[in-house]
Amino acid sequence: MSQQCGNSRIAGCSFSVHPMSDEFVEHIKGSLKETDTSNVWIDTDEVTTTVRGEIEHVFDVTRAVYLQIARSGVHVAFNATYSIGCPGDSEGDQYTGDIGDPANGLRDVKQNTNAKFSLYPMGGGDYMDVIYREIDRMKEKGIEVSAAHYATKLSGDVNAMFEGLEDVFCETEKSGSSHTVMTVTMSANSPSEKGKRS
Ligand SMILES: Cc1ncc(C[n+]2csc(CCO)c2C)c(N)n1
Numbered sequence: 001m002s003q004q005c006g007n008s009r010i011a012g013c014s015f016s017v018h019p020m021s022d023e024f025v026e027h028i029k030g031s032l033k034e035t036d037t038s039n040v041w042i043d044t045d046e047v048t049t050t051v052r053g054e055i056e057h058v059f060d061v062t063r064a065v066y067l068q069i070a071r072s073g074v075h076v077a078f079n080a081t082y083s084i085g086c087p088g089d090s091e092g093d094q095y096t097g098d099i100g101d102p103a104n105g106l107r108d109v110k111q112n113t114n115a116k117f118s119l120y121p122m123g124g125g126d127y128m129d130v131i132y133r134e135i136d137r138m139k140e141k142g143i144e145v146s147a148a149h150y151a152t153k154l155s156g157d158v159n160a161m162f163e164g165l166e167d168v169f170c171e172t173e174k175s176g177s178s179h180t181v182m183t184v185t186m187s188a189n190s191p192s193e194k195g196k197r198s
Pocket residue numbers: 015016017018024025028029044045046047048049065
């Protein structure tokens with residue numbers, strides 16, 4: 001595999017979903033099958049799925065896989081690392097440019113979700129200013145925001161959450177970060193949500 005950075009601003013995400021159910025294999029394989037992945041380069045192995053392409057398609061696909069499972073009511077956890085700037089290879093470069101609109105719907109599914117995210121704007125200077133500015137952007141999306149160690153905690157509607165995170169990622173990139181990394185951990189239908197006790 002080439003270790004050279006590609007020239008294109010291809011985005012990517014390595015992510016996993018963990019449904020807390022005996023039927024986890026069906027949930028994982030089913031969600032990947034139900035999701036339209038035609039606008040991204042995709043590879044699934046025993047640990048994660050990696051998607052690469054334009055930012056809007058990377059977010060559309062990761063949101064859809066998570067939502068396919070979350071909307072069934074099963075408790076599901078999601079872990080993702082989004083990156084743009086120095087992918088280290090050029091796999092998927094054919095998925096860059098104007099290749100169409102996001103292919104997955106599910107935009108009107110109403111589902112509450114809790115998450116923590118961490119933003120790493122590299123190479124632009126003033127990284128803490130960028131992080132504080134982008135946390136405020138999540139508040140403007142109507143997402144409840146609170147502090148956590150090494151991350152920011154988020155709570156709210158899942159589609160607003162993904163929209164906000166996509167905006168954060170885009171705006172960080174646009175405002176001068178040469179390599180942006182964002183980690184997200186998310187959970188839906190957690191039993192500990194009810195009354196926040198267990
Ligand atoms: C999005 C996503 N991609 C891959 C895995 C890894 N994985 C764990 S069990 C399983 C199905 C049986 O092979 C797979 C592919 C994951 N958890 N989530």
